[in-house]
Amino acid sequence: MSSAEIDVTDQQLDQSRLGGFTYDPAPESASVARLASAYGLFIDGAFSDPGAHEQFETLNPATARPLATVAHGSSEDVDRAVAAARRAFPAWSSMPGSARAKYLFRIARLIQERARELAVVETLDNGKPIRESRDIDVPLAAAYFFYYAGWADKLDYAGFGPSPQPLGVAGQIIPWNFPLLMAAWKLAPALAAGNTCVLKPAETTPLSALVLADILTQADLPAGVVNIVTGDGATGAALVAHPGVDKIAFTGSTEVGRLIQQRLGERGTHLTLELGGKGANIVFEDAPIDEMVEGVIDGIFFNQGHVCCAGSRLLVQESIADEVVRRVLRRVEQLRVGDPLDKNTDVGAINSAAQLARIEELTEAGEAEGATRHTSACALPNEGYWFAPTVFTDVAQSHRIAREEIFGPVLSVLTFRTPEEAVAKANNTTYGLACGVWSEKGSRTLWVAQRLRAGVIWANTYNRFDPTSPFGGMRESGFGREGGRHGLEAYLDV
């Protein structure tokens, strides 16, 4: 071969073309959601006429534009839903467990079949990145149905004695941070145990539950076994106040949870509460540093920090604090914030204007109290509700940002010197939902875990969910467990 044939020159290797690596937008199509313009209530196996109800708008938080209008369930609507659930209860609860399992398996498979649609609906209504709704929310929702479908005919062996009985009609009020997943967490164990349900989705994120209603119809679930009543706090209050409800399961703020507990105190209604948290990620100097940084980042920026078990406090051993903070801040700058439908987005939109205001209020308090603020330099979209990932250093245990649940993409970094001090600081909160421990020394991890007052303790990981594992809190984070064999107890008369 002569060299004349080879005329590629260095100039052709245009370094500007080969050097950087930006990702073009890769948006999932919003039309996959197939949204209706208005939705009624799902009661007794059918959707009511949207025109029969007062309607309210549900917004896309990434644009602050309306997606659809949704029915505002009145106390009469709640009454009809509870009555339908009551009518459905005898047949559903006396059905062989294997028959109930058949429906639950069917629902799980339909969630998988309609996964893309559900993921897009969830991302549009909630603002979370499509990567998370696609890879976490929707697959996990199916997994919870699969898991509890398996229990439906094995309740005798769940450890609650022979032939444990369902409670009756369960009123289930769920939050806006994981709308579909929380519906699955509530419905799957309740149905497996033989209860019938009235589900009240969150005011700002009702749409995926309404798609789920369509899936329940597709699965031929008997009428009235699950009723879905959209609305605001007043609708939820009507459900809590309804005398025909045997059980209330609530996931949401500690404030509302406290109110519900007070109201139900006068009645014999069963109650489980999954409330707020101020989770601590405890990092020892021998932690696996790269995976720890990922876990800390995921612990607080997953779902924009709208996670009750978020690792919103980073407790780091003083000897490596500078190194850890440097690495965490570097990683924060890499987070891709923006269009939630873009498959490469890491952090999406804040769910509502009200939540954004709360995050802003608390971060301003953090600055005013003397903590040092580091905010990602990422560009934020002009419309919608957005908050750039933020880390506070020089945080004192007494600062509001170390004590109050921010429920946003804001991390507070504190330091400790000894395992005893780490435990003391982690426990120095009114909450008790989740903690993480990062160390390569197993004996110390176990020592710390034994002493932490939290319902969930992760070792060398964070925000990891599995249907086989019970989840729930202690103290002001609530009581009762969801998931695993323990999750059945909340829906059985034991």
Add this chain to the structure above:
Amino acid sequence: MDEVTTTPLRSVGATSAVRFAAHGSGPRIESEVELRSVLASLSGVDAVGLEARAAKLATRSIKRSSKLAALDLAIAMVDLTTLEGADTPGRVASLCAKAARPDPRNHEVPSVAAVCVYPDLVATAKRALGDAPVAVASVATAFPSGRASLAMKLADVAEARSAGADEIDMVIDRGAFLAGRLGQVFDEIVAVKAACGPAHLKVILETGELVTYDNVRRASWLAMLAGADFIKTSTGKVPAASTPPVALVMLEAARDFAESTGRVVGVKLAGGIRSAKDAIRYLVLVNETAGTAWLTPERFRFGASSLLNDLLMQRLKQQRGAYVRVDEFSGD
């Protein structure tokens, strides 16, 4: 009473990062004890977390112009490789033509970074490439097993060098590493580096034989401390070769080493990378771990053979909107 005077220890801080910064002019390992202490100071790797991170980065969606740019970048990073007992001068010459002009009809397609051959075929490759901007890399040091005396390994390197190799891909002594004779592994790399002269030294860790991610991290640091210009995953001769988690550990090591010492070491992945999709996923790993500074053939390479044609095919597909026949490209 006599006054006792002591010299305070030089402050090195808590991490290896600070330790090396204190040296000023990059790392110098003076003893096996020091080598062991540096490697022992490295953070452990949590396998579950590492694999989860690699899997998460694999979900990045690279489309349109960023895909085209990534494909060109990947082509320019290929070390087009033939390491068979059946290699002949004709086969190598043919490979060199492909390396210089991967797609002869399209001058926008860059040349690959290098061709990679056994030492006895270096001269053939140099002749075939002529003035083309393609380096000749040669495996040496009793590739692929590394089971030979140091003298033989150095002779192997000398032969490749005298035939004109621009880059030397050596293998470490995995047996010595696994037996804990870290000093021996280190000294061999130092000796080979000296024998390389101006040629770039790539150190093959054979991660499939080191097995654990902790070992991969330690071996990466060992090789970089000993003077490697590149750390490379595999010979391609054992079943477990380059995987995304292994690449992630090595990229983290290269990033941390550069931060600690100021010396930038490249990373080469080899073995089992056949599709453009995989190559782009690895570029995402580079981009989001080591950073854009590594997104150049100077610092990142793919050791591969069949990968190149898939990169070319995907490139054409991006431009034409439809796939072309495999036979549109030469089978080298």
